[in-house]
Amino acid sequence: MSTPTTVEPTADPRASLFRRLPVISHFNKSVGLQRGMLVAGLILTGAFVLTAIFAPLLAPYGYSQLSDADGNFPAQQEPGGKHLLGTTVGGYDVLSRVIWGTQTAIMVIVVAVLMSIFIGVILGLVSGYIGGWLDRILVVIADAIYAFPSLLVAIVMAIVISGGQSSLLGGVTAAAISITVVFIPQYFRVIRAETIRLKAEPFVESAKVVGASNIRIMTRHIYKNATRTLPLIFTLNASEAILTLAGLGFLGFGIEPSSAAEWGFDLKQALADTTSGIWWTGVFPGLAMVLTVVGLTLMGESINDLNDPRLRGRKKAASGKGGPDSPAGAQAALETEARLP
Amino acid sequence: MTINIDKHGTGPVLDIEHLKVTFATDAGDVYAVKDVSLEVNPGEVVAIVGESGSGKTVTAKTILGLLPETAISSGAVLINGNNVISVSPSKLRQIRGRDVAMVFQEPSTALNPVFTVGWQIAEGIRAHAGGTGKRVSAKEAKVRAIEALRKVGIPDPENRVDYYPHQFSGGQKQRVVIAAALALNPGLIVADEPTTALDVTVQAEILQLLRDLRDKYGTSIVLITHNMGVVADLADRVVVMYQGDVVEEAPAKVLFAEPKQEYTRKLLAAVPHLGRNSASQGMTTRAHQDRKVLVEAKGLTIEYPGRLGSPSFKAVDGVSFTLSEGEVFGLVGESGSGKTTIGRAIAGLNRTTGGSLKVLGYEMLNLKERTFKPLRKDIGFVFQDPAASFNPQLTIGDCVAEPLIIHSNPTPAQARKRVGELLESVQLPASYADRFPHELSGGQRQRASLARALILNPKLLIADEPTSALDVSVQAVVLELFKDIQQEFGFAALFISHDLAVVDILSHWVGVLYKGKLVEQGLGTQVMGAPQHDYTRKLIASLPVPDPDEQAKRREANRSLLAG
16 A cells, blocks of 8 residues: 555545634544543633633622722631632732633733744744754754753743833733743744654655745745644643743742732732631632643643544444445545554 | 364365444544455465455454454454454454464564564464463574574574564565464464565565465465555465455456456556557667757766765766657666666755766756756656645645746736646646645546646656556556656656556666666667566566466576576
8 A cells, every 4th residue: 555644634624614623623523531521621711711801890809909998808808798709818809819810821821822832833944944053053952941940941031021020011921931931942842843754745845846945835835734733732831831820920920919810929828828727818729720721731632632543532333334335535534544553 | 384273174264254344434434344255265375456445454454353443343254263353352362373473564664673583473472372371481482483484584594583673674574574474383374465565576585485385384375465466476366355345256367367347357457567568669779869868867876975984875876878858768676776866866856976967958966956946847746655745735726836836926817727727638627726635536646746747848757656656547547648648748757666567668768777776778678578687687577467377487487587
């Protein structure tokens, strides 16, 4: 038989755009436990995103609100009554802080992951395609960044960028940039490896033979084929971004409570409360973090499994059914299946 | 020598009854094998032939219970009274190796590179010792591994049993795989395309080995192949499969002489037969010599740099030839002969390191991409694997138009029109321009690939094994098309292939490469009919022809040549 191709049959490129969207196409081809994982991940992530969008409506108070018409909020009040999840030592409403915290988290994720994707993809493409000295230097730098504990790099970046403290915008960008620096090597590596593999593919050589310029080859032929794994890294990195942000906040390099709500900062403030039996200040921001990360990870992991035909579960073939009615597409899929070890 | 089969008389070694295999895929259920029944008797070689997607490999895998989890099979596959489909996994493990063994297509991936071959052969022996209650010592297993290696004709087995797979050549590796299959004297060997990955001269040796096994030890063989020459050479009985069904089953001689079914007839007619339908038929001198010379190689040398400390590798060594306008030059050779390297060097994909190579008057030594680029519009290139040579994200129309867009910057409407014309001249509907590469069959993709190579009306076309990834019936159509188009457009072509018969059909002038040297060149009919160089003679003698009687005669006649 022919040599194994690298092209796995994905969703029909001419199916409706909606059905080809990353998550939706994955949902359609999942079954059983994998579908359960994906759905759980989607629900948690969806709840996270919706909470962030509708935070102003959902939150009973502002993130930095310390009093209302009835006067100052009591400090360290138990959950119940006016404050559903209680109040912190500083008098903030825990529920409002948790809800507003989703906004900060999502901003950091979007800014950090987008920046690292852009820079990582461009660097990876150029480095992998051109090779030579440029490639070696970039790889060494990427490896050097890998060698640092990511939180350490993030702390250094936070200090460099904002002196450690700042407003909402400054805090978010500081956190985002520091996370970006840590993540760029990941995207860089993935895209570079794919580019190097694709560079030797006959379709790239055939573009070379017809005289296509390097930029044309990179943008038209390699780029689209190299970025297919990105949605997966995106979801996995998003959860890591949340943890890094929380870590920064916990260490005191986060965002001031007066500028924005930040779960890591709240956790740090709750540290002293635990010994005196005040559990609500720490549990709820922590729970919010856990659920968000679990949701994103479940989604990422199940997308990963669904992308790999060897890991993807399928409905069992109906054995009793007779009569060949296999369309050409199914036959092609079979050939790919048969080639797998 | 004991054979583990047939303790009860002369029943069949393998009996497949109404086998059905269904795969669950994303696109729904696929019926890979619909209803297959066949028998294999002791000492018989049964060939299952068919094109890709016919279900022959799935049938073979079912015999050893190697189907993936997504498959559901029904029916019966009886080996020594055990139904492979329904036995327990532990029973299946006992059957594998002891009653039936498998020889895989690609010997270099079937062997584990980090263990010695002796260890790998002994692994099966020791795995099956548990059933009899006594353990096989490492020493004894090694003795038996040496014996197995001797049986398959590995010289000096006492020492080579401790070699690692990379220390053997491709043919020897396949011998080792066969030795591992033979270690427990199974009554049946399933050989899935055992010679497809091998060169034709090595293929002849492996076929001889399989024949010896049958003759000396009475081993039955199920041979899965698409190569009709191999079938004619080895098989006693042939089962032809098409889309999951058995189309025809007959003794080999009968099948080749009087095929009953339409499909079998078509399949046999499509097989290229050396010496028939030669492009240079009736020629006495080389044609087109009065025309302009497009490619001229003088002492062309291409070296690949060696690793630190090892000398560089000469892929092409002092090759000289010319290619004139309108001529089809066929370049034949086995793997590693440098034929592809020459083709790639002409297209500027490889750098030359010595001698002189002039392409359209441009000296390729010290090639500068910027100065060579304007000439690229006069060179078309057809790649071996049509599936991989198209960008999967672009439509066929975009892919075919690519050279046009790069070199002449047309309006979208102009490009579309030209793509439509080209697709029609390679006998594809113009509407295929909107399809994606994976929506086309292999033959259609290769035709689209030809369209892409021809869209700028090049003076020179380089075709690197354009039909070797295709099924034989598709290959025949593509070759016919290539021939017609070449006559219509009148371009010069360098046709590279390992298949002598295919080269002969297309080429006026044939060059034979061996280890980087051009050992012989001449008219197709002369090279094939009266080869001068020893290597060419061996190459031609090794090529099995799709006719059992003729092939048996050739085998006898060439025995001395092949042994040498």
